[in-house]
Amino acid sequence: MNDAPAQPQTIVTAGILVIGDEILSGRTKDKNIGYIAEYLTAIGVDLREVRVVPDVEEEIVAALNALRHKYTYVFTTGGIGPTHDDITADCVAKAFGVPIDYDPRAVALLQQRFKGPDLNEARMRMTRIPQGADLVTNKVSLAPGFWIGNVIVMAGVPNIMQAMLDEVGPKLKTGQQMLSESVRADAREGDIGTELGEIAKQHPDVSIGSYPFFDDKTGPNTNVVVRARDAEKLAAAKTAVEQMLREVKANLKAG
Amino acid sequence: MNDAPAQPQTIVTAGILVIGDEILSGRTKDKNIGYIAEYLTAIGVDLREVRVVPDVEEEIVAALNALRHKYTYVFTTGGIGPTHDDITADCVAKAFGVPIDYDPRAVALLQQRFKGPDLNEARMRMTRIPQGADLVTNKVSLAPGFWIGNVIVMAGVPNIMQAMLDEVGPKLKTGQQMLSESVRADAREGDIGTELGEIAKQHPDVSIGSYPFFDDKTGPNTNVVVRARDAEKLAAAKTAVEQMLREVKANLKAG
Numbered sequence: 001m002n003d004a005p006a007q008p009q010t011i012v013t014a015g016i017l018v019i020g021d022e023i024l025s026g027r028t029k030d031k032n033i034g035y036i037a038e039y040l041t042a043i044g045v046d047l048r049e050v051r052v053v054p055d056v057e058e059e060i061v062a063a064l065n066a067l068r069h070k071y072t073y074v075f076t077t078g079g080i081g082p083t084h085d086d087i088t089a090d091c092v093a094k095a096f097g098v099p100i101d102y103d104p105r106a107v108a109l110l111q112q113r114f115k116g117p118d119l120n121e122a123r124m125r126m127t128r129i130p131q132g133a134d135l136v137t138n139k140v141s142l143a144p145g146f147w148i149g150n151v152i153v154m155a156g157v158p159n160i161m162q163a164m165l166d167e168v169g170p171k172l173k174t175g176q177q178m179l180s181e182s183v184r185a186d187a188r189e190g191d192i193g194t195e196l197g198e199i200a201k202q203h204p205d206v207s208i209g210s211y212p213f214f215d216d217k218t219g220p221n222t223n224v225v226v227r228a229r230d231a232e233k234l235a236a237a238k239t240a241v242e243q244m245l246r247e248v249k250a251n252l253k254a255g
Numbered sequence: 256m257n258d259a260p261a262q263p264q265t266i267v268t269a270g271i272l273v274i275g276d277e278i279l280s281g282r283t284k285d286k287n288i289g290y291i292a293e294y295l296t297a298i299g300v301d302l303r304e305v306r307v308v309p310d311v312e313e314e315i316v317a318a319l320n321a322l323r324h325k326y327t328y329v330f331t332t333g334g335i336g337p338t339h340d341d342i343t344a345d346c347v348a349k350a351f352g353v354p355i356d357y358d359p360r361a362v363a364l365l366q367q368r369f370k371g372p373d374l375n376e377a378r379m380r381m382t383r384i385p386q387g388a389d390l391v392t393n394k395v396s397l398a399p400g401f402w403i404g405n406v407i408v409m410a411g412v413p414n415i416m417q418a419m420l421d422e423v424g425p426k427l428k429t430g431q432q433m434l435s436e437s438v439r440a441d442a443r444e445g446d447i448g449t450e451l452g453e454i455a456k457q458h459p460d461v462s463i464g465s466y467p468f469f470d471d472k473t474g475p476n477t478n479v480v481v482r483a484r485d486a487e488k489l490a491a492a493k494t495a496v497e498q499m500l501r502e503v504k505a506n507l508k509a510g
């Protein structure tokens with residue numbers, strides 16, 4: 001039970017756009033989607049969609065425009081390094097219809113690490129920032145991401161991306177957090193599916209998911225996950241699931 | 256050098272549609288995208304796009320229709336289990352505008368494992384297959400996926416998905432395989448970015464990617480990956496990259 005007064009249920013949504021041929025070829029296994037998903041869920045932002053696109057301007061611009069008009073925030077990863085295939089910043093500028101140029105703030109950041117000829121043409125590429133964007137700094141690489149409109153542009157390298165997410169996280173609008181409870185069913189998914197569907201119908205404000213797994217000692221099993229923004233509704237649905245599990249298992253034993 | 260005669264460069268493309276709230280909440284970390292990506296690359300199918308959507312009918316149908324009209328194949332994962340949130344088969348039927356019903360072939364498969372009352376309403380859900388689809392069998396769970404038009408519907412559980420992919424793989428049209436060579440630069444990405452861009456311009460049929468990594472012993476480093484369908488063009492680009500690396504490193508030492 002929760003004694004806090006009911007709050008208006010603000011919903012803040014997000015999409016992720018992963019940019020990079022290396023993810024689509026399978027050479028690099030993405031580790032950012034799951035990390036960002038968990039991060040956003042924890043702070044009360046609903047991740048609604050992810051897209052992965054190649055290093056191709058038209059694809060990046062089209063996907064970015066589709067996502068940014070649909071969700072409160074879009075997080076991009078990848079394509080902001082110093083090489084020719086790093087075209088994310090230019091694509092974001094194009095999507096927003098704004099100019100892009102070397103940004104003095106970004107140049108100053110890179111000058112902390114790269115002196116004289118070391119701040120060459122390739123590295124200067126990392127200081128190209130669309131007009132009107134705020135920088136998203138990170139202490140790992142110094143090369144910044146940026147935030148323009150509702151789009152947050154981050155690096156693809158996981159530890160740099162994570163540092164950038166820590167930087168923007170506290171500045172994000174957040175909604176009421178999705179609460180979640182997991183119940184180990186000790187039953188096979190197919191033995192409880194119909195009953196779980198009934199509970200889902202009776203608890204329309206609660207999302208009920210069912211995830212089969214294999215326990216090496218006891219065999220096929222299921223985790224039931226109930227999710228809701230309202231603590232009381234969540235508790236009621238969890239109780240219904242537990243009650244149902246007791247009944248199903250009693251019936252299975254009897255039958 | 257490759258003495259095989261030049262083949263027409265057939266390009267076979269694919270998209271992946273990952274279906275499931277649990278991926279977007281971060282509760283489950285997707286392991287299928289990277290696996291399918293690597294599999295398709297190995298057999299000569301170009302993965303061009305991935306989308307992850309929630310267990311919401313309109314989102315699944317819209318994404319499926321967007322992808323299936325754009326690529327040779329679409330692979331879906333997730334949402335074909337026995338519970339109320341498993342709505343992929345119904346969404347695929349809706350996207351194709353065909354009826355869906357219990358499929359006698361799928362029922363026969365499940366009857367091998369589930370006898371009498373064990374083949375309950377929930378498990379029967381897994382035998383709902385859109386009209387006109389071929390089954391994609393798997394020996395792990397017996398519950399089948401299916402193949403309709405250019406869409407291949409697979410389970411979300413990785414070992415079941417992998418068994419299904421092994422089943423359909425040999426039946427796919429495949430294009431000329433993308434060949435790939437990786438060169439360890441022993442240089443920081445920013446030191447070779449400009450030169451790499453020049454090589455990319457001079458080798459338009461070769462895709463050149465650059466992936467920074469950190470070597471615990473020697474520090475920041477870079478892998479350069481050259482990719483092409485033509486072995487000679489690939490070899491020429493690789494030679495150019497190696498030559499460039501020697502020159503850049505000689506200059507860095509001299510400077």
